[in-house]
Amino acid sequence: MASKVPNVMFNDGHTSPIFGLGTWLAEPEEVTQAVEFAIDVGYRHFDCAPVYGNEAEVGKALKAKIKDGTVKREDLFITSKLWNTFHLPCMIESALRTTLNDLGLEYLDLYLVHWPFALKEGGELFPTHPNGTTAYSDVHYLDTWLGMERVQRKGLTRSIGLSNFNKKQTDRILQHCTIKPVTNQIEVQPYLNQKRFIEYLKSKDIVVTAYSPLGSPDRPWAKPEDPKLLEDPRLKVVAEKNNRSPAQVLLRYEVQRGCITIPKSIDPWRIQHNFQIWDFNLDPEDMAAIDSMDCNFRFCPYADAFTHKYHPFVNSEY
Numbered sequence: 001m002a003s004k005v006p007n008v009m010f011n012d013g014h015t016s017p018i019f020g021l022g023t024w025l026a027e028p029e030e031v032t033q034a035v036e037f038a039i040d041v042g043y044r045h046f047d048c049a050p051v052y053g054n055e056a057e058v059g060k061a062l063k064a065k066i067k068d069g070t071v072k073r074e075d076l077f078i079t080s081k082l083w084n085t086f087h088l089p090c091m092i093e094s095a096l097r098t099t100l101n102d103l104g105l106e107y108l109d110l111y112l113v114h115w116p117f118a119l120k121e122g123g124e125l126f127p128t129h130p131n132g133t134t135a136y137s138d139v140h141y142l143d144t145w146l147g148m149e150r151v152q153r154k155g156l157t158r159s160i161g162l163s164n165f166n167k168k169q170t171d172r173i174l175q176h177c178t179i180k181p182v183t184n185q186i187e188v189q190p191y192l193n194q195k196r197f198i199e200y201l202k203s204k205d206i207v208v209t210a211y212s213p214l215g216s217p218d219r220p221w222a223k224p225e226d227p228k229l230l231e232d233p234r235l236k237v238v239a240e241k242n243n244r245s246p247a248q249v250l251l252r253y254e255v256q257r258g259c260i261t262i263p264k265s266i267d268p269w270r271i272q273h274n275f276q277i278w279d280f281n282l283d284p285e286d287m288a289a290i291d292s293m294d295c296n297f298r299f300c301p302y303a304d305a306f307t308h309k310y311h312p313f314v315n316s317e318y
Contacts, residue, residue, distance in 0.1 A: 004042065004278040008260055010182035011205040014159050016077050016110065018255055020045025021271065022211065022264030025218055028057040034266040035061035039070055041272050047185075047211075047262040048103065049081040049114060050095070051125055055102035063104045078103060079110040081163060082148070085125060087118035087139040089147030096151050111157035112185055113148060115164045115302065116141040117310035126304075134304045141169060141310060142176050149179045161185065161209075164302075166316035167200055174204060185209035187300050188259055189229060189250065190293035197318040198257065210259040213250055216299045227297060234293055238286045245273065252277045253290050 007015040021038045023031055023046065031054045035046060039061070046062075048055050062078070065071050080103070086095040096111060118137035120127040127135035148160045162170065163185040170184060184201055188194045188210035198208050215229030216222075229235070230246045239246045247263075251274055254261040265271050282290075298313065305311050 005044065008207050008258070010159055010207060011180055012159055012182055014109070014182070016183075016207070016260055017045040018258075018260050019043070019251075019275070019277075020047055020077065020079075020260070020262045022047045022262040023054060023058055024049070024052050024211075024264050025220075026052070026054055026264065026266050028054045030266045032057045032061045032064075034268075034271065036065055037268050038271050039065045041275050043271075043275065044071070044075055045077040045079070045260075045262070047079045047209075048099075049083070050099055050102070051081075051083045051114065055080065055099055059102055059104040073105070077109045078105060079112065080108055081112040081114035082144070083125060084115050084117060084119040085121050085123070085127065085137075087113075087137060087141070087144040088121060089143055089150070091121065092144070092147035093151050093154070093156070096156050100156065107155060108157040110159045110161060110183070111148065111151065112161045112163040112183070113141065113144055113165070115305075116162075116166075116169045116312050117305060117308040118144070119305075134308075136305070136308050141165075142172060145173055145177055149177070152179055159183075161206075163209075164312050166312040167197060167318050168316065169310070169312060170201070170204070170206070181206055183207045183209045183260065185211055187212045187298060188254060189213050189215050189299070190232075190235070190253070190290050191215070191227060191229060191295050191297040192299075193291055193294040194318070195291070195294070198259070200318075202258075208259045210254045210261050212299050213254050213261050214247055214263050215250075219299060221303075226299075227295075229299075232293065234289060238282070238289055242280055242282065242286065244280065247274060248277050249282065249286075249290070252280065252282055253287065256282055256287065
């Protein structure tokens with residue numbers, strides 16, 4: 001089944017499956033089984049991060065499926081991310097080696113800077129001041145990127161990239177980098193279709209990785225009044241026309257736009273259901289209908305850090 005998933009070519013010559021499984025909000029006691037099942041279904045791309053608190057359990061699944069002969073290491077594409085409290089260049093290699101140890105791997109396929117802003121080093125993953133506000137660090141993302149280049153040169157990761165960087169921040173990286181980022185992992189879904197930003201990144205030979213393609217319905221900060229993407233009647237019209245579920249239409253929409261797409265699930269039925277998008281296409285009318293849903297609504301704003309000078313979503317063009 002894995003052969004059904006097309007590959008995307010990065011600007012450094014490496015390739016990535018265009019579809020994968022996200023592991024955010026997957027509880028440690030559930031994620032091992034979910035990843036093992038996903039590998040059996042045909043997934044080969046897994047999106048991880050130390051801040052998700054489950055990399056060791058993801059690693060158990062990878063080890064089990066390699067040991068039983070279902071896959072080899074080279075069949076898999078594993079992404080992880082540098083968390084905000086480790087942005088100091090001197091901390092990056094240690095952070096990456098911890099991730100590799102937890103995942104049971106000798107190298108990553110892709111390592112991303114999770115956010116462009118840094119948080120206070122040396123303590124909690126979400127450090128706060130006594131008054132409860134988020135504790136920041138002043139490390140500049142350009143310095144962090146130089147550290148990312150060093151771990152890539154050491155062979156600890158094959159490719160390096162960005163996550164949640166806006167256009168201005170991406171521009172600055174491109175102006176100063178020696179190694180170009182291969183991707184920018186950003187929230188992409190019909191309420192925030194990112195059309196201009198995707199076109200810009202494509203013009204710079206940077207692939208877009210779309211997270212929250214289903215609208216992150218299980219996000220902890222969801223408010224009752226927030227829109228529910230999967231229940232949007234406009235989406236249901238397209239789904240009924242194609243005899244597919246709203247989720248399958250959303251995932252097919254992103255894949256057809258050329259975005260690497262990483263829906264998260266721990267439910268075996270949904271993991272398999274989400275993977276069944278390779279035998280249909282959305283026609284131009286369908287794509288236009290979904291495009292028209294854009295209303296600049298972001299499901300994952302990281303509001304606790306809005307006052308950080310490098311927050312990507314405050315006063316940004318896109």
